[in-house]
Each structure stands twice: as C-alpha cells, then as structure tokens.
Amino acid sequence: xxxxxxxxxxxxxxxxxxxxxxxxxxxxxxxxxxxxxxxxxxxxxxxxxxxxxxxxxxxxxxxxxxxxxxxxxxxxxxxxxxxxxxxxxxxxxxxxxxxxxxxxxxxxxxxxxxxxxxxxxxxxxxxxxxxxxxxxxxxxxxxxxxxxxxxxxxxxxxxxxxxxxxxxxxxxxxxxxxxxxxxxxxxxxxxxxxxxxxxxxxxxxxxxxxxxxxxxxxxxxxxxxxxxxxxxx
Numbered sequence: 001x002x003x004x005x006x007x008x009x010x011x012x013x014x015x016x017x018x019x020x021x022x023x024x025x026x027x028x029x030x031x032x033x034x035x036x037x038x039x040x041x042x043x044x045x046x047x048x049x050x051x052x053x054x055x056x057x058x059x060x061x062x063x064x065x066x067x068x069x070x071x072x073x074x075x076x077x078x079x080x081x082x083x084x085x086x087x088x089x090x091x092x093x094x095x096x097x098x099x100x101x102x103x104x105x106x107x108x109x110x111x112x113x114x115x116x117x118x119x120x121x122x123x124x125x126x127x128x129x130x131x132x133x134x135x136x137x138x139x140x141x142x143x144x145x146x147x148x149x150x151x152x153x154x155x156x157x158x159x160x161x162x163x164x165x166x167x168x169x170x171x172x173x174x175x176x177x178x179x180x181x182x183x184x185x186x187x188x189x190x191x192x193x194x195x196x197x198x199x200x201x202x203x204x205x206x207x208x209x210x211x212x213x214x215x216x217x218x219x220x221x222x223x224x225x226x227x228x229x230x231x232x233x
Contacts (some may be wrong), residue, residue: 004085007224010063011089012096014055018109019069019100021051026186040186041163049160050076056152068173070133070205071140079207090175096181103145105183116181116188120168123191126200128168129223133204134171135162135183138215141208145216174198 002010022044031042035080054064060207062082068071069090076086102112128179140159162170171177181191189197 002019004026004088007063007085008092009068010086011058012092013061014059014065015067015093015096015175016100016103017050017055018048019097020104020175021047021100022176023101023104023180023183023185023187024107025036026117027104027110030067030186031170041169043188045160045163048163050155052159053152053156055088056155060152066098067175068136069095069175070137070201074137074141074209077206084182092094093175094178097175098182101179101183110185114182114184116184116190118184118188118190120189120193121196125168126196128166129171129197129200130164130207131206132168132170132172133201134208135204137171137205137208138212141212142159142216145212171197171205172201174201177201 015154025047026044029040033040033043036045055067059065059067064071064075064080066075066089072081072086072089072093077091081089105112111190136158138157139154140151143154147154159170159172162172171180174197177189177194180187180189
C-alpha cells in the first residue's frame with residue numbers, strides 16, 4: 001500500500017485539479033457563451049466529466065481517487081479506510097479544493113479571494129443533492145462490485161449526466177461545495193447554502209452505502225487494502 005503521505009498528496013492534488021477544472025471551465029464557458037446559459041453549462045459540464053476520468057485513472061492506484069469527503073466517509077464505514085485516515089483525507093480534500101479554486105481565479109486574472117452570491121437553496125435543490133450523491137456512490141459501489149475497470153469512466157459519465165438532470169447541477173461533493181462558495185463565478189454557491197448541500201450529500205452517500213450490499217450481493221466490506229472506489233477489496 002502506498003504511504004499515507006503519498007495518498008494524501010494524491011487526494012490533495014486530485015481535488016485541486018478537479019476544482020480548477022470546475023471553476024476554470026465555468027469561467028471560460030461564461031466568457032465564450034455570449035449569454036447562452038445552456039451553452040455555458042455544457043462548457044462547464046464536459047471538462048468536469050473528462051477531468052474526473054483522468055484523475056481517477058492516474059490517482060486511483062495511489063489513494064483510491066476519492067476527491068470527495070462523502071466517498072471517504074463511505075470507505076471508512078466499509079472498513080476500507082480507518083477513521084483517522086478518513087479524517088486526513090477529508091482535510092486535504094477541502095484544502096486542495098480551495099487551492100484549485102484560487103488557481104482558477106489566478107489563471108483568469110480574477111481576485112483570488114471571492115465570496116459567491118449565487119443563491120442555491122430550496123427543497124428541490126436539496127433533494128437534487130441527495131439524489132446526485134446517492135447516484136454517484138451507487139455508481140462507484142456498483143462498479144466496484146461488478147465492473148471495477150469501468151469506475152473512472154462511469155463516474156465521469158455520471159457527473160456529466162447529473163449536471164443536466166439535477167436542479168442543483170450535481171455538486172455531489174462536500175469539498176467541491178465548500179470550494180465553490182469562495183468563487184463568485186459561474187460555478188459558485190453562496191455560503192448560506194453550503195451547510196444544507198453538505199448535509200444532503202452525506203445523507204445520499206449513507207443511503208447508497210446502506211443499499212449497495214443488498215443490490216450487489218457479491219459486494220463485501222474492505223479488508224484494509226488501499227481504499228479505492230476502483231476495487232471491491
């Protein structure tokens with residue numbers, strides 16, 4: 001198993017690149033779409049899904065390529081990751097997300113420190129985040145049980161689709177949600193909406209963790225091997 005330091009570095013780098021892709025593509029899309037919000041969303045969606053595939057492929061063998069506190073929490077519940085390690089994973093994911101957001105601002109010569117004013121609230125948005133995260137974890141756990149080599153592509157495609165079928169545009173990730181609150185750009189979320197999103201995301205992840213062993217009967221808990229959503233160890 002790779003050392004904890006290497007795994008944490010992979011999680012931090014991966015989450016930073018993920019947020020740079022989300023926020024940066026959102027800025028670029030908004031600038032080039034000429035006011036067409038559907039086109040801007042498409043320009044934000046495709047790079048995000050593509051980046052997820054790349055990041056899971058390159059960092060999966062090192063850390064499991066979680067990049068998401070909800071995924072790390074589920075890994076700990078499955079005993080594929082210790083709770084102390086999960087806490088460290090979550091810490092570096094949040095920090096990496098912030099750094100990636102600031103990097104996107106810097107690349108587009110925007111102020112590094114921003115607070116989003118984009119309101120994302122209401123029961124429809126909260127339900128969307130529950131469903132988005134529930135589906136994401138089912139994708140990871142289902143592929144881990146039945147199609148391990150497809151995890152990277154399945155996750156990238158799921159997020160690409162979920163941008164469009166959820167009212168919230170599928171944050172599905174507490175670290176992403178926190179990081180997007182400090183970006184007053186196309187991808188932003190006002191800080192007042194963060195807590196509800198995060199609660200619904202963890203609730204969706206827990207629901208998926210509860211139902212997965214029943215759906216995929218060959219699915220088993222981890223044995224302490226590298227906590228990878230790309231495997232079912």
